Amino acid sequence: MAKEKTRFFCKECGQESLKWMGRCPGCDAWNSLVEEKVAKASPAPRYGIQGQGAPGRSAPVHIDAAEAGESLRFSTGIQELDRVLGGGIVEGSLTLLAGDPGIGKSTLLLQVAEKIAAQGRTVLYISGEESIQQVKMRAHRLGVRDVPLYLLAETDIEAMSEAIVKTGPKWVVVDSIQTAYWATLGSAPGNVAQVRECAAHLLRIAKDLSIAITLVGHVTKEGSIAGPRVLEHMVxxxxxxxxERNYPYRVLRGVKNRFGSTNELGIFEMRGEGMAEVANPSAFFLAERTQGVAGSVVVPCLEGTRTVLVEIQALVTPTAFGQARRMATGLDYNRTVLLAAVLDKRVGLHLGQQDIYVNVAGGLKIMEPAADLGVVVAIASGWRNRSADPECVVFGEVGLTGEVRAVAHLEKRVKEAAKLGFKRCICPQQNRKYWKDAIDTVDMEVIGVNTVDEALVAALGS
Structure with a gap:
């Protein structure tokens, strides 16, 4: 009996090696090579592009004759998801949805399946983690019924392929890719080789048959998608x-999108009847804001094409240890430490013996530099124990010399703040200078500042 061949594959980049090495030669990751069985020579079947040539073969198409445009997209029926996807699902695309266990991935996709099926498009929901009866129970709770939605409980990739070809759906959900396996490999589901080969098989089906397929992916304790890194490159x-489990909202982010922007953000609220869209996220995040408290500042942040008003909180207390602590939740830690150093050096707040805790209320993660000025004002407000104007919003990028630099889309930020009843706005002077004509269109006092000192005087009064 012939001995089965094995190879070592890197979990991070997919690099193949004949022997185990402590560090991957491809991506330099340590202890990332795992041993996998090599599949026997058995090429994956080709299904042929619909309407072109014979099955198993594809012919070149002139670029002017290729179909393109919005006709190849179809809406999910959920505006927040359409925004993140760039306008809807593209036919023949392969999408990967990842998240922590119990965050609501299966619930959201089942709701989307009902919306798409209600448009008259056939949907196939393949579950490798639950039985058909269990999926049916969730569907009843979400009110999904009387639509062309088909359920399949299967983990064998070949059986999945046969069901897809036989059913002919427009959209397929595979929940999850870590449970799928290819019998030819002979290894356990979820390992590097199985995830890579099963994803490649589904990718071939999506491209050949112009069927949109969405894969559900698990995440590791570090927050990255389980399986080889090449999985993210394939889709x-x-x-x-x-x-967060303690908050009812869920944030959907696009970190890669070949058909749209990766800066968009979708916000949902988890309820008993499923995931509900949040039409006004600014009002949602500011609903429990306490006014007149030191260390609280409202910042209009831009997420893709929408503006979201968030509350940045700062707590400054004398340290009880030899070295002061710095903690940031929802903000970049290194950026927060840098801004505290600017306050210490350029403004003279003497924060060396002060513990500083900064938090974005509601759990939202803010990465854009326009929140710098809000963080600076919140820390100064907490240190001086003096509350900022509750009807004022603050934004701007802060440099190392204490200057306030211009940011993009001043008009969007100001109009969103005015819509929620704010009366004053502290922004970079450079933005204020180039928006003179449009300021009269909103009922708001727009104050331009050049330095952090000027911003603190405008926000705190001294």
Whole structure:
């Protein structure tokens, strides 16, 4: 009996090696090579592009004759998801949706399946983790019924392929890719080789038959998608569903999208009847804001094409240890430490013996530099124990010399703040200078500042 061949594959980049090495020669990751069985020579079947040539073969198409445009997209029926995807699902695309266990991935996709099926498009939901009866129970709770939605409980990739070809759906959900296996490999589901080969098989089906397929992916304790890194390179779009268990909201982010922007953000609220869209996220995040408290500042942040008003909180207390602590939740830690150093050096607040804790209320993660000025004002407000104007919003990028630099889309930020009843806005002077004509269109006092000192005087009064 012939001995089975094995190879070592890197979990991070997919690099193949004949022997085990402590560090991957491809990506330099340590202890990332795992031993996998090599599949026997058995090429994956080709299904042929619909309407072109014979099955198993594809012919070149002139670029002017290739179909393109919005006709190849179809809406999911959920505006927040359409925004993140760039306008809807693209036919023949392969999308990966990842998130922590219990965050609501399966619930969201089942709701989307009902919306798409209600448009008259056939949907196939393949579950490798639950039985058909269990999926049916969730569907009843979500009110899904009387639509062309088919369920399949299967983990064998070949059986999945046969069901897809036989059913002929427009959209397929595979929940999850870590449970799928290819019998030819002979290894356990979820390992590097199985995830890579099963994803490649589904990718071939999506491209050949112009069927949109969405894969559900698990995440590791470090927050990255389980399986080889090459999985993220294979798919057309990678979406992350984020959220804290103690908060009812969920944030959907696009970290890769070949058909749209990766800066868009979708916000949902987890309810008993499923995931509900949040039409006004600014009002949602500011609903429990306490006014007149030191260390609280409202910042209009831009997420893709939408503006979201968030509350940045700062607590400054004398340290009880030899070295002062710095903690940031929802903000970049290194950036927060840098801004505290600017206050210490350029403004003279003497924060060396002060513990500083900064938090974005509601759990949202803010990465854009326009929040710098809000963080600076919040820390100064907490240190001086003096509350900022509750009807004022603050934004701007802060440099190392204490200057306030211009940011993009002043008009969007100001109009969103005015819509929620704010009366004053502190922004970079450079933005204020180039928006003179449009300021009269909103009922708001727009104050331009050049330095952090000027911003603190405008926000705190001294």
């Amino acid at each position: 057309d779009a990678v979406l992350y569903l984020e959220g």
